[in-house]
Amino acid sequence: MSDPKDQTIDITVDFSGGLEILFSNEKHHELSVPAQDAEGKPANVGFLINYLCKTLMTDPRADLFVLGGELRPGILCLINDSDWELEEEDAYVLQPGDNILFISTLHGG
Amino acid sequence: MNNETNSSHNGSSSSVQRDTSRPLTEEELDRYSRQMIVPGMGKEAQLRLLNAKVLIIGAGGLGCPAAQYIAGAGIGTIGVVDGDVVERSNLHRQVGHSTSRIGQPKVLSLITHLKELNPLPTYIAHTEHITPLNAADLISGYDLILDCTDNPATRYLISDICVLLCKPLVSAASVQTSGQIIVLNCPPTPQGLLEGGPYPPCYRCCFKKPPPANAQLSCGEAGILGPVVGLMGVAQAGEAIKILASNLHIPPAEGEERRPVEPTLLLYSYSLTSLMGPFTFRALKMAPRKKSCFACGEGSQERLTLEGVKRGEPNYEFFCGLGAGPKQGVLKEEERISPREFVEKVQTQKEGKYVVLDTREKEHFSFGSIEGAVNLPFGKLLSKAAQLKRSGEMTPGVEDLLPPETKVKDGEEDVPIYVVCRRGLDSQEAVEKLKEMGLDKGGKRKIVDIAGGMKAWKEQVDPSFPYL
Numbered sequence: 223m224s225d226p227k228d229q230t231i232d233i234t235v236d237f238s239g240g241l242e243i244l245f246s247n248e249k250h251h252e253l254s255v256p257a258q259d260a261e262g263k264p265a266n267v268g269f270l271i272n273y274l275c276k277t278l279m280t281d282p283r284a285d286l287f288v289l290g291g292e293l294r295p296g297i298l299c300l301i302n303d304s305d306w307e308l309e310e311e312d313a314y315v316l317q318p319g320d321n322i323l324f325i326s327t328l329h330g331g
Numbered sequence: 332m333n334n335e336t337n338s339s340h341n342g343s344s345s346s347v348q349r350d351t352s353r354p355l356t357e358e359e360l361d362r363y364s365r366q367m368i369v370p371g372m373g374k375e376a377q378l379r380l381l382n383a384k385v386l387i388i389g390a391g392g393l394g395c396p397a398a399q400y401i402a403g404a405g406i407g408t409i410g411v412v413d414g415d416v417v418e419r420s421n422l423h424r425q426v427g428h429s430t431s432r433i434g435q436p437k438v439l440s441l442i443t444h445l446k447e448l449n450p451l452p453t454y455i456a457h458t459e460h461i462t463p464l465n466a467a468d469l470i471s472g473y474d475l476i477l478d479c480t481d482n483p484a485t486r487y488l489i490s491d492i493c494v495l496l497c498k499p500l501v502s503a504a505s506v507q508t509s510g511q512i513i514v515l516n517c518p519p520t521p522q523g524l525l526e527g528g529p530y531p532p533c534y535r536c537c538f539k540k541p542p543p544a545n546a547q548l549s550c551g552e553a554g555i556l557g558p559v560v561g562l563m564g565v566a567q568a569g570e571a572i573k574i575l576a577s578n579l580h581i582p583p584a585e586g587e588e589r590r591p592v593e594p595t596l597l598l599y600s601y602s603l604t605s606l607m608g609p610f611t612f613r614a615l616k617m618a619p620r621k622k623s624c625f626a627c628g629e630g631s632q633e634r635l636t637l638e639g640v641k642r643g644e645p646n647y648e649f650f651c652g653l654g655a656g657p658k659q660g661v662l663k664e665e666e667r668i669s670p671r672e673f674v675e676k677v678q679t680q681k682e683g684k685y686v687v688l689d690t691r692e693k694e695h696f697s698f699g700s701i702e703g704a705v706n707l708p709f710g711k712l713l714s715k716a717a718q719l720k721r722s723g724e725m726t727p728g729v730e731d732l733l734p735p736e737t738k739v740k741d742g743e744e745d746v747p748i749y750v751v752c753r754r755g756l757d758s759q760e761a762v763e764k765l766k767e768m769g770l771d772k773g774g775k776r777k778i779v780d781i782a783g784g785m786k787a788w789k790e791q792v793d794p795s796f797p798y799l
Contacts, residue, residue, distance in 0.1 A: 236610065238600045239509045240548055243710060249602065250610075281710055282717035286546055296542025298596075304616040305537075305596075323615075325598060327538050330506035330550040331393040331481040331560065 230254040231265065231318050235274065239326035241297065244281040251278060255316065267299065268312030270322060287324075296327050353378070358451070363405050376576035377405065383575045384408035386470060388461055388489060389479030390415075390437040392550065392560035393503050393567060395427030397477055400568035402445040406575070408453045409445065412469055413437045414460035424557035461485060463640045463647065466492045475580060477567050478502040478534075481550065483541040484647040488640070490515060490534030494522055494627045495637050499580040501567045502534060505560035506548045510599040512566045513537065513617065516627075517574060518582040520620065523631045529619035531592045536621045536628075544652035554694075562599055594619060662759045667780045670788040673749065678702070686737045690752045690761050691785070698797040701751060701781075701788065705734045709757040716764055729768050747777035753798075755784040 235251045242249045259269045271293060275284050287294055299306040300323040301314055316322075355363075355374065359381070367377045385406050387394050390413035401409055417428045417440050425437075432440040442454045457469055461480070470476055470492050478489050478500060486502065493500040499517035503510065515537070520530040541547070550560075574580050583589045594617040601611055622629045625645075635645070668676070677685055687704040689696055696706040715732050730738070739746045748765065752758035762780045765771065771778050781788070789796040 238598060239511075240507065240553070249600070280718075281714050283710075283713060289543070294542065294546065295540035296538070296546060298538075298615075300615050303613060305618050307618040307621075308616060323613075325509075325511075326546070327542065328504035328506050328509060328511050329481065329483045329486060329541075329547060330553070330555060331389055331391055331479050331504055331563075 227256075227258060227262075229257040231257050231316050231320075233270075233316055233318070233320045233322060235270075235278075236321065236323040237325075238323065239328055241287065241324050241326045244279050244283065244287055245274070246280045253278070257316075264315045266312060266316060267301065267306065267314045267322065270316060271312065293324075298325050298327060299323070300325070359405065362449070362451070366404060372576060379576055379578060380405050380572065381407045383475065384410070384473045385475050385477065385571055385575075386410040386412065386473035387477045387479055388412045388469075388485075389481065390425070390427065390441045391421065391479060391481060392424040392505065392555060392557070393479035393564040394477070395425045395441060396561045396564035397479055397503075397567045397571075398427055398441055398445055399448060400565060401477075401571060402449045402452055402454075404568070404572050405449065406452060406571075408455065408473075410455040410457060410469070410473060411438045411441055412457040412459070412461050413441075414458065424555060424560050426557075426561070461489065463488060463643060466640065467496065467637050470498055471496055473498065475571055475575060476500045477571060479564065479567065482651070483547060484651040486534060487541070487645075487650065488647050491626050491635055491640060491645075492637075493519075494533050494631075495635065495640075497521065499574060500534070501570045501574075503563040503567045505563045506550055506555055507553050508556055508559055508601045508603060510559050510563035511596060512563050512570070512599075513594065513596045514570050514574070515594075517580050519580065520582070520627070522627055522635070523629065525620065525622055525629060529592060530627075532594050532617060532620050533624065533627045535626045536619075536624045537594070537596070537617055539624075541651045547651075556601075559599065559601060566597065592619060662762060662780055666762060666778070667759075667782045668749070669782050669791065671791045673701075673781055674792055677747075677749065684739070684743065684746045686733075686739075686746060686748045687781075688733070688737070688748055688750045688761070689785075690750060690757050695753060695785075695799055698799060700785070704751065705736045707734055709752065709761060712761055712764065716768055719768070729770060732765070732768060732770065744772060745776045747779060749779050749781055751781040751788070752784045754786045755780070755782055758784060 232254050235253055237245055237249055255265060255270060255273055257265055259265055271288060275288055293299060301309045302321055306314060363377055366372060383406050385401055387398050390411050398411060415437050417433050417435050417437055419433055422428060422430065427441040427444045436458045438456045438458045442456055445454060461469055466488055476493055476498050478486060480486060490500060493516050497519035499519055500515040502515055503512040515531065516533050517531050524530065596615040596617050598613045598615055620627055625631065626635050687701050689700045689704040689706050690709040690712060692708050693706055719729060719732060750758040750761045758780045762778050765778050785798050789798040
């Protein structure tokens, strides 16, 4: 068996509502992310948000995604098309095949 | 300033008879026949529509298409709220107006169009913007509210009043190539009630805090495609008709079987470059009313009242970060030059070499720029700078920050750089960034902001410039 530290989980991550500009203007990303965080705990959505900032974000304006250590106000996170508040928010542990969607709330009309 | 525009409407809204059993007139039978024979509709549902009163707040990209279908379906009383006048730049998406009505109040223009479509409903014109002072009076006379507005402060205000007055709310929003729609507070539930739930969410339950002001995109600034916002407006009318025809806005009677509340945010997102995006429509499951919600959660009656809203509590402008006003400039006087001075002192000095960097998006740049300007969108500039920083190649790789067209020969490294953007904010940050990256060669090379951007250029230098 391989070292659990090297194991990854395949997930998809989508951005919408303008957030995609921070991630090379791509709305859909297929990713293999570490199955564990630095402390050996199973990777959760909180870990993923940090991981995205470090590895996937191409625009340095990280404050448009994370503010004060949390997802910026005005961004919804959906886990498999459900508001993350229906799951365990950032404590939700990633499962293979999960789709995580970040949308910026819109106000125009 | 309410203006009833149908003589058949007999005074205050409460005095209108809601006749749920009358026969339909010949014209009604004919006009509504195709929708009345849809399974689940029938005479009773149509009479509910004919007796319903719907308020459309915002006569723009959402409000126009929504109003067309609301009027077409025969909703009995239709109120429209907006304080703006029709502009030519509205017409690609605000299809209830017309070229001949440019300059007219939007509400009157839209009602002119709606009456042409269906003269039977009573139309009520509210030619003013909704504010904390008039919101309750506007909303109280209607059965269902459509939020077709364009800014977060108004969206929170409308939702709060709908919670306080127990009105169902259909809320939609759109910018660029994305749209969202959600039905809120339906069926309306008394403020603060949690027992016996789950109950439907309000706007604050779903969107607890607005984004910071620098992350709020408006259609005027960021652009909007007509069909994207149009689809959302049409969907709003669809939800409104469904709710009213089926009495879904009225809480179930005892013993009545009804599917439980399933709050759903419909997301529409489309890509200009792919035939089929990774997703186009997505139905997202949202949480029900939250115990912690400011407006409708536990103890909310203590925090949010009609009197309080009128007094200015909560302060919606402040909550949405609009109190601070536009971001101010960051540069010193000598780091800036007005467009007029640029023409006089730089452009006409034929012998002096210089580089003009235009940091607008490429779509804006495609309509033209200052002669010889090279395009490097602001976001891209920041990304490239961050990349260079990460790789630690500050010098000599830093020259790669600029487009290759700006490369100068050896010995010409002091050729000045002039930076221009749309309105003169990004360009100042760009000047700072370029200096921070060392492109000013420790002060040897001038990097200067063209103050006020291409907007000022149009005003001071070239009135025919296609500024968007």
